[in-house]
Amino acid sequence: MNQALITQAVITKTLPLVEVHGVCQTYDKGSAGKLVVLDQVGLTLVSGEIVGLLGRSGSGKSTLLRSIAGLIRPSEGAITFEGKAVSGTPDGIAMVFQSFALFPWLTVLQNVELGLEAQGVSPAERRRRALSAIDLIGLDGFENAYPKELSGGMRQRVGLARALVVHPKVLLMDEPFSALDVLTAETLRTDLLDLWSEGRMPIESILMVTHNIEEAVLMCDRVLIFSSNPGRVVAELKIDLPQPRNRLDPAFRALVE
Ligand code: ADP
Numbered sequence: 001m002n003q004a005l006i007t008q009a010v011i012t013k014t015l016p017l018v019e020v021h022g023v024c025q026t027y028d029k030g031s032a033g034k035l036v037v038l039d040q041v042g043l044t045l046v047s048g049e050i051v052g053l054l055g056r057s058g059s060g061k062s063t064l065l066r067s068i069a070g071l072i073r074p075s076e077g078a079i080t081f082e083g084k085a086v087s088g089t090p091d092g093i094a095m096v097f098q099s100f101a102l103f104p105w106l107t108v109l110q111n112v113e114l115g116l117e118a119q120g121v122s123p124a125e126r127r128r129r130a131l132s133a134i135d136l137i138g139l140d141g142f143e144n145a146y147p148k149e150l151s152g153g154m155r156q157r158v159g160l161a162r163a164l165v166v167h168p169k170v171l172l173m174d175e176p177f178s179a180l181d182v183l184t185a186e187t188l189r190t191d192l193l194d195l196w197s198e199g200r201m202p203i204e205s206i207l208m209v210t211h212n213i214e215e216a217v218l219m220c221d222r223v224l225i226f227s228s229n230p231g232r233v234v235a236e237l238k239i240d241l242p243q244p245r246n247r248l249d250p251a252f253r254a255l256v257e
């Protein structure tokens with residue numbers, strides 16, 4: 001390979017997937033004045049990493065994640081995905097919500113298929129991909145169940161399947177385990193990390209919001225520390241734990257399952 005091609009390959013590999021520059025978000029609180037939630041937030045997400053965003057409740061983490069997903073437009077600043085300004089909800093970015101955000105009147109399969117609604121995929125292809133995402137995330141056999149028939153952990157698996165079905169490059173997770181009990185959260189975290197480390201999810205990077213320090217350290221390659229009032233990235237921790245991470249001792253697992 002000639003030098004130009006090598007240089008090109010190196011540049012392509014290290015190009016950020018997501019770049020956030022100078023993002024500010026202000027909410028109008030009527031007679032209470034303006035609330036500055038995000039102040040000059042900057043971050044970069046590159047391929048191959050799981051990045052945590054750790055901060056207190058109310059510090060603006062969800063607001064930031066929703067801005068990156070294109071669900072809201074920040075008051076100021078720039079957000080790019082693969083070099084292009086994020087406008088609307090970009091293909092290639094999918095999000096998982098703390099409270100699952102499932103439609104209770106739809107089955108698991110229908111909820112997951114909804115992830116592909118806006119993508120112009122044929123009904124047959126939609127079904128095939130939804131079934132494959134459901135299988136991947138461990139919900140095989142529950143395709144026709146309704147959310148109310150499922151445990152919290154299984155509901156969040158539906159949320160994950162709905163995100164994975166679009167084959168996103170970037171997965172945004174907003175406190176995905178905080179509504180779950182400790183053991184359920186641990187099992188789901190482990191399953192997710194297994195899929196990630198075995199390369200079975202076609203995802204290049206994960207940005208995960210949490211207020212759980214242990215979870216951040218166990219799951220992430222880097223953890224961004226988010227301040228409150230206003231929200232801003234103030235520090236970064238690089239985590240260097242041996243793989244595989246986040247495992248309960250198998251004997252303990254056998255006892256609790
Ligand atoms: P976090 O996810 O870190 O808990 P949020 O981003 O949900 O924080 O919220 C940050 C602050 O912004 C909170 O004070 C919240 O009340 C306020 N906020 C969030 N969304 C809105 C909105 N749509 N309108 C007005 N205020 C909001």
Ligand code: MG
Nearest residue numbers: 061062063174
């Ligand atoms: Mg939040």
